[in-house]
Amino acid sequence: MGLKNFESLLRSESFLLAAKNTLIFNAIGVPLIMLLSLGFALLLNTGIKGLSFYRSCFILPLVVPVASVILVWQILFHEHGALSQLLQHFGLPAVDWINSKWSLAVLVLLYIWKNCGYNVVLFLAGLNSIPREYYESARIDGAGLWTCFTQITLPFITPTGFFVLVLSIINSLKVFRESYQLAGNYPDMHIYMLQNFMNNNFANLNYQRLSAAAFLIFVVIGLMVLVLFRFESRIGRDLE
Amino acid sequence: MIHSGGRRDLLPKNAHKGVIYILLTAASAALLFPMVYMVCNSFMESREVMKAYNEIEEKKKEIEKLEAQYNRTVEEKKMAISVKRQEIRYFRENSEDILPDDEYSLQFSQLRLDLKRLENDLEDYISSFELPDITHYEKKFNQSLQMVIEAQENLKKVTETFAIQSEVRLRLNEAQKRYDDALKQVENSIRTLEQKRADAKSEQLVYTQTVYEKKTEIQLAMLELDQMKKYLPQDGMLTAPMDAMIKTVSIEKGQASSPQQILFELIDKDSRLSIQWALNPEKAELLGEGDDVSFRVKGEKVELIKGKVGKKEFSSEKGMYLFASDVPAGSGSIREGMTVEISASQSSGEYELIIPNSSISTQGGIDYVFVLKERYGALGKEYYVEAVKISVIEQDDFHSAVTGALSSQDKVVSMSTKALEDGAQVKLR
Missing domain, CATH: 1.20.5 (Single alpha-helices involved in coiled-coils or other helix-helix interfaces)
Structure with a gap:
């Protein structure tokens, strides 16, 4: 057989579609969650009152089983759901959010809702580890908010950011659970992820293709993590 | 010495805390x-x-x-x-009966009112009648059709995208299933649509028939109304309501009439008078149903009116037979309530020998007559009677038809002053 399984896999349109969708999802979801998490962490780190309450609010989605919340998502984004009814109220046509091109946006939203809190906590930990003296010195030297952020916060938070990034990528690859619960075995073509592909191959007893796909994904993720480690170590050296 | 004011000091002084709270x-x-x-x-x-x-x-x-x-x-x-x-x-x-003017007008008005009600009822029925709305089913059908088209497109897309891979088969099956479901739904929709169309057609038929019935009723009522209008008094002229004969005229020219006064009495031309009579059983035997009878007004010498016996019944109360015969009303001068003479003739067979009933003597159950004979005795020509046995064929009140050793030349004794016996000498008067 040799590389025939890989060759067949790479020629498979379903695999290519799944890979493409996964990349698009990562490209949109991961930066978005990173930015939002960092933003919320910065806001929470301003010393506001009720920090523990807000932190709990951010953590709660992480501890709630997705399966129980999927129902809410379906009610919200069904063709005759709350959102569509709201649109119809304003004279716009109803949209089947889960079974249309909008399904990717719904999945991204679900992914952010689920994982944002965890990332915020990680970023908060990273932010808390930055010595306060650095900020005080910078303020005495006349540094502004943006300067403090770019010159102090960002460099010091890069290791945490890297960790959050890796975790976000891993979580984004695990979004199959949400996708499966939201749209079933064969979801809309826009949210047909690699996990869907692998799960279906497993169900069809096509282990050869499944193994080839798993190996390929492992290689790709390994390479990606390697690149990220290199990048992180370079930044770490710069900081030192 | 640098005073550390805590985390709060790190905030920019112009930062709006409210915005932060709102965002969080x-x-x-x-x-x-x-x-x-x-x-x-x-x-x-x-x-x-x-x-x-x-x-x-x-x-x-x-x-x-x-x-x-x-x-x-x-x-x-x-x-x-x-x-x-x-x-x-x-x-x-x-309505064939003749009614007084007021009552007639009242009934005429009633009929017109009924007619109006019928018309109104029909109008209400037409205005309130609504054909079943099948647009909903047509819309559903179109939606199903749209689903089929979408399913077809989806199937095509899936087929193109997923070539012939094993998991593709499942997806294809899924798409095929969706297509089949959509197709089934279309078929159901078509069936429902057809059913609804048939129902609508059937209701349309019922509707048409009902309208036709109502219209026919109105036409009938209008015809009756027109007929009654014809006989309405017009310009003081009364016209006959039917083909009839004037039975009585109760008013003369120049006389004044008053409301409710009967002016004329009409008899339907087609109506008949019934003449009834009774006969004792003996006479009644001669007359049967279907026999010809003639009638004439008693005391008048006018032509006889011919009729037939229509009914013959025995009345146990009277001990007589009751006869009845119908004659056309207005025949001759016969009118209702008159007494008439009835005559009936019965034709019988031809008899060669008919003798008066008084000629027949019966002795020992045997009928015989005495025939006059001549002979010459000591005093010259003398007459004597000879008994001849006969059989009575037919008999009425006066005469009897007989057979026996008689000829038409024989002289039969019809009356005698003394009782006769065979061979007795008699004298002629």
């Missing part, structure tokens, strides 16, 4: 919303289901009530129509 609160609310909704839903779902179930039950009861009310109304209307038809039929049968 909004984010927290967005994150918590699905969970809050889920918790609320867990308490509300069962209540909503019960509410929906109760609503369905109430709707069902409401529908049942409406159906019952509809059936009752339909039944009442049907009965009202039936009664109206019977009333019209009854009026039609009895």
